[in-house]
Amino acid sequence: MKIRIITAVLLVACVSTARAATDEPIQPIQLVKEINLAKADLGKQLFFDGRLSRSGILSCATCHNLAQAGVDNLQYSVGDRWKLDDINTPTVYNSSLNFVQFWDGRASDLQAQAGGPIGNPVEMGGFTHVIVTDVLKTMPGYVTEFNEVYGTNDISFDEVTGAIAEFEKTLKTPNGRFDHWLRGDKNAIDAQELAGYQLFKSIGCSACHNGEGVGGNSFQKLGVFAPYKTNNPAEGRYDVTKKDKDRMTFKVPMLRNVALTYPYFHDGAARTLHDAVETMGRIQLGRKLTPKENGEIVAFLKTLTGEFPSIVLPQLPAGSDATPLSQPFAGTPEAHHFQ
């Protein structure tokens, strides 16, 4: 009997905590579950491997720098032959929480996304699927690992992107201060941060920035009350659908770790959180925030920084004598310089 009572009390406590979180538009980041570890480990190696790029040096990790909150903190990333990428690089941390991938949502999931930069001439240099897999097949370490993970003696591009996606699923940042608050630790955030969160809800930010990712779960028009001024030619969802109603409609970015992922917006035009909050208030909510309000929201946003997973750098499979030497300068004026 006594045991039953204790159980009941515990159940109430759990439900109470759960309710605290459920009542809010934002939910704590869930821990990583149901991962194929061997596949994720293979994917980690591929994520860090520049030999998937034309030059041999640009990997997923170059722009999605895992030491720097999953971004490069640049307005636009640097691509193959120092080309200018045409849109700000979003973080790869928590990217599994996005309902679609890319700013315009043109990829339905992480695996579909992973193939994009590899095949993009501006980004990793445009290796075809066949070239990528042919290169990997010259490395005995990869041949063995693909065999262990997929049970085949071949290496397919789908297997490459599938492994990268599996690794990316492990890149979650739970247990930020705001998540502790959501779970019931009322001291996890201070009065200013709490005021910022109340404001974030009351003025309407949380209408779009909600859920586990604090965004990443809908398309929204950028520039509701006033147009978003930019020289960047991207038109968001319109570039995919070619429907007029989709012009300047973008996937709402997640705000997890947003304090670390500057600069902001698809054109990287906002350097600071202060700037970004000011712009959002003005063009999305038709509201000129006071310095105090802006400061409170910025303070709240900083509580969304989570715990980054510990990532042991992989030792990449060695090339064999058959592995082609990457030629980063092929097709450049430097190609014939003392070579």
Added chain:
Amino acid sequence: MKIRIITAVLLVACVSTARAATDEPIQPIQLVKEINLAKADLGKQLFFDGRLSRSGILSCATCHNLAQAGVDNLQYSVGDRWKLDDINTPTVYNSSLNFVQFWDGRASDLQAQAGGPIGNPVEMGGFTHVIVTDVLKTMPGYVTEFNEVYGTNDISFDEVTGAIAEFEKTLKTPNGRFDHWLRGDKNAIDAQELAGYQLFKSIGCSACHNGEGVGGNSFQKLGVFAPYKTNNPAEGRYDVTKKDKDRMTFKVPMLRNVALTYPYFHDGAARTLHDAVETMGRIQLGRKLTPKENGEIVAFLKTLTGEFPSIVLPQLPAGSDATPLSQPFAGTPEAHHFQ
């Protein structure tokens, strides 16, 4: 009495093992000792931090890729604005064993070396010492760590390079198969590998490639029996001393992990170990090696691959609002492209 006898036997065993190693021209890699861990940890962050470069994306780890045996496996590295570096990048692993740094020995130690690529316009873009430290001072995390490590409230460039050097001292690769053999495990290498080692000694390779690093402890003329043909303008030690006797005299590269650090020589002209061994035999020793001999030496060289340290990727200190946004495209035609 019994205890004394056992002690004596153990001592003999130790001496015997030690002698086995001492009699050989190559010694096992010693484990890392006497490291200032806080300083090395700070140095690890700096080693991985692209914000020490003009573009914000090139770090020590870009060319000295710790996931790829400490090199980029390119003939010449890619520098700032995709510039062509003018000499093959040596590995950073075991670099503390080099008696001087760089191919031409122009840096006396790791700390002096570390400043080179940072200040080189072709490599990391030529940030001055003042710019580097000014950028770091805008990041509260670094300010705290430099204070903890050095006890000052300022950040000096010497402190930056000192920390990087301390981290680099941890990058040793002990316990390769050949080191196990040196320590007395006769089954650690097979008959072909042993034959290769005997040949390596008998024909004279070990005259220069010896010691803990299997090289890295002397300058030698490249091209003793025949000139080394290359379009690379480097003249090695001569570029430092301007003495005719030093023309084409280079620091002998270490052969630790050499199977992984292709391509070879200061001009990266030899793609495979087979090519490198053939050239060395011909121009350094005046000897045309048979395919069998070449194969044996290559087999031996592969036993020099060691155990790489487990490196947890650092989470770099975040920039503050005062941290300047890196401008990789400044001064390029792309600078004004939709910006």
